[in-house]
Amino acid sequence: MTVVAGAACLGVFVLFVGLAIVALLSLTGGASDDALFDAYIWRVTRFTLLQATLSTLLSVLFAIPVARALARRPQFPGRIWLLRLMALPLGLPVLVGALGLIEIWGRQGFLNSGLRWLGLAQPVSIYGLFGILLAHVFFNMPLAARLFLAGLERIPAEYWRSAANLGMPSRALFRFIEWPVLRGLLPGAAGLVFMLCATSFTLVLTLGGGPAASTIEVAIYQALRFDFDPPRAIALSALQIAMTGLLLLLLRHLATEPEEGMTGGRTVRRFDGASRIARLSDGTWITLAFLFLGAPLVAVLISGLEADLLKLARDPAVHRALLTSAAIALASALASVTMAAVMIRAAATATAPRHATSLSHGFAGAIGASTSLILLVPPVVLGAGWFLLLRPFGDVARFAPAIVVAINALMALPFVHRTLAPAMATHAARSERLTASLGIRGFDRLRWIDFPALRKPLLMALSFAMALSLGDLGAVALFGSQDMVTLPWLLYSRMGSYRTADAAGLALFLGLLCLIFTILGTANDSRPEGRKA
Template sequence: MLTHAERKRGIAWGLMSLFGITLFVGAPIIALLSWDMETAQTRLFTAYTWRILRFTLWQAALSTALSVAFAIPVALALARRPRFPGRLWIIRLMALPMGLPVLIGALGLIGIWGRQGIVNSLLLKLGLDQPVSIYGLSGILLAHVFFNLPLAARLLLAALERLPAEYWLLSASLGMKPLSVFRFIEWPAAWRVIPGVAGLIFMLCATSFTLVLVLGGGPAATTLEVAIYQSLRFDFDPPRAIALAFLQIAVTALILIVIASFPAPDDTGSTAGRITRRFDGRTFSALFWDALVILLATTFLILPLASIVTAGFKASLWGLVTSTAFLHAARTSFAIALAAGLLTILTSLAIVAAREAIADMKRPGRAARGFSVLLSGTSYLVLLVPPVVLGTGWFLMLRPLGDVTRFAPALVAVINTLMALPFVMRVLTPAIETHRKRAGRLSASLGISGLSRLWRIDLPVLAKPLLTAFSFAMALSLGDLGAVALFGSNELTTLPWLVYSRLSSYRTNDADGLALILGVICLGLAILGTAGQREASRG
């Protein structure tokens, strides 16, 4: 139970966060609408624009199909083998690409599949003349599968592991063949989550920026977001950028509407009850197939990561760390990441507090319920209006005031805040709601509220999820290239921008070393955020 003052305070914080997010997202959209829309409309219906749209949707569809198709046998093999040495580490390995800065993953893939990579070197020895190209559509597909196959496999594995233990007892007693087990048990469980998983991956691939920027290979392989960036950064063609920006918003809105009609994938793990024991897949052929699938998937994921480490150690790491360029980029990156992390936590807490205040009302009116729904949707606005579109609007709006780079650090920090907000909300919301249910009534009965309740009751319990959310938001900001792409310059250089600039100037040795350093920093933040959870689990 909340006091009247706490309810008023919670709603006030929610209104402030809603106003701030709406203003930051709405202002650039208004700026885009007011900037020579007649010319922008003519640019919308051009062969170039529709070619970019077709390629965006085509590569997203292919990437989604390949990611899900390859994830299905991996999830089935891991589900059939619940116990074998190293299984836990393989599943943890599948979580690594999802937390890895995209630019670093791209460099790792270049190290394996690039012109001088391991794969082409082996094929050259076999007499083939570099048949694998990492650039263009093939490279984009390869990179998207690398990042999204683990996500799909984990979600499918969770669905298979939630199947009741009785299913496997019944299938064994009926003597069902492997094909029958797949048809009547495994496939229906997987199919329930495949549409949601596919929709999520399609959204990620359709709004992909860094991978396409690094691996696109020119105008023939360019997505909407990269075309917006090129229109402003290289061509300075605002009408074309505006036309592409509204086309991007329309595409993401349509994808979100379709995703909303799918059942959301749930990664909550096995159901409670009796321990699941499977009796199928004990033949030699099944064991061989499962081992081969798991080995290939593990190799596919681990080779680019190993390439990053190997290539990074070949660089002069001490020289890079002590260089003026690195120190300047590190200071800028950490300042932006710290600001983004704090702002994300404060905004998330404000939204959660407002929703709790409304839920605590005895009879919330229609306006209060609508406000709660609006707050929930506000945290996902960045999915509707991607960072490049936000950056385009702010760039055009601030350009008449002079040098845009003066405002760039604050803009990048807020854009990174919006990017991290959906993920931070997913961490904090269940933790805060569970804590309030356990301690709310007791605190009210004891008359503990305000700062005393925050210090004595809330912080000791919520410190770990807050640390996890904060470290994740900082890591996401540190590894992001999209928000800073429009504003990157000698005055505003972040670590990802420094890596990209070294790669663009063909200083790949420095780029590899900087990528390793950035990856270690982001990994260290991830470990910091989950350290308390591991300690708690051990206790």
């Protein structure tokens, strides 16, 4: 039954994406022969690979020491708020985050003002490759760090006790205990960050500084929005999927999944990190992460407080946008988490030793690939395809809420899958045999065995998905109307009409909503996973 449900979810997923692509292709009947062979396309392809690779390396290299520092310091003051701060960039609308970065790193920002005060005439330019890398690290490093931290916190307490008894130094602890866990998480985290950077659109337009810093995603948008050449857009999408898919396949084969250690459920206590050097190193990384992430958000806060917040709070348009955003975010998050949990469980059941066949392994591989490759299908392609499909049925605005919810749920699926899959694998390794021997199945297993152990990653995944949907602008930009206005769309509209004070206030509202979601999703993060109350 679980496999059937997973197959149904996979079928809905493929059908939703496939119908949109077929609708665009059928408009003109096929791709033009020269769609991929002009100098501009090859130039944007090279730049896409360059900026995505550099952004991924910087994000992961920054995330690993930050995650290790947070794992070794489970009780320092403010830890829970730092974790919530690290979840905020994921859900912030890209425009809001970019404005915050410009306030700090821009020509008139805090950093350049300090440099001019020191007598340095050449300011730091946030536009171009540097700005794109900076913004990508701001948005993606916290995601990678939280994924790594979740894996480190699942290390059984017995490992640390044995390491302490053997007197293992810090280098040996990293090599034999932490690195096997990080190595198993690295391909998924790096692949997810790479896809986010390769498909970046709004950030490239905002901080790219010109045609020299364009990506494939920008070329797809231009093909649909300005040239209205769907075959070229589909061909570029296929190039993007093939290019990134090959890299993900390589990462998957290079990495090995860590073995899940058995545990007696003892309280996790780490005995390393007591030296002065370790404390200094951890404090430095935690402080750097706090300043790097906090400064742009504080800039957004200051700009927002300068707006007339009371006027915005009484604005009926803001009320409608808030309710619409909350409803779409909740519906898409529940759909994404449910779909991911069913598909993960179905893949695990299909590849169990008693069921394993070449067909079942192919099914599990299809599930894993689908949750990754969806990020490579631009929302503008999905939206345009479904717009064409629904146009014969009358006013497309009637279907807009359902389509926006579906697109947001699919776009959140990779994040939800990366959050739930390791936790569900660990839980299955520790409880599968026992529950099978006791004959606990169905709702009883879900209520008494699965949900108590998976409550924390489920809440985290739900908060991620809600924050992502809340900050979405791509799908709403195609289907938005007077009857369906979200907070990001209202923010974009106010910015377009030069009502910058209102836009700053709405950005603050969005940030506060994302903070509420992250508080709900990190309610138990003050205690690492495995600690007893």
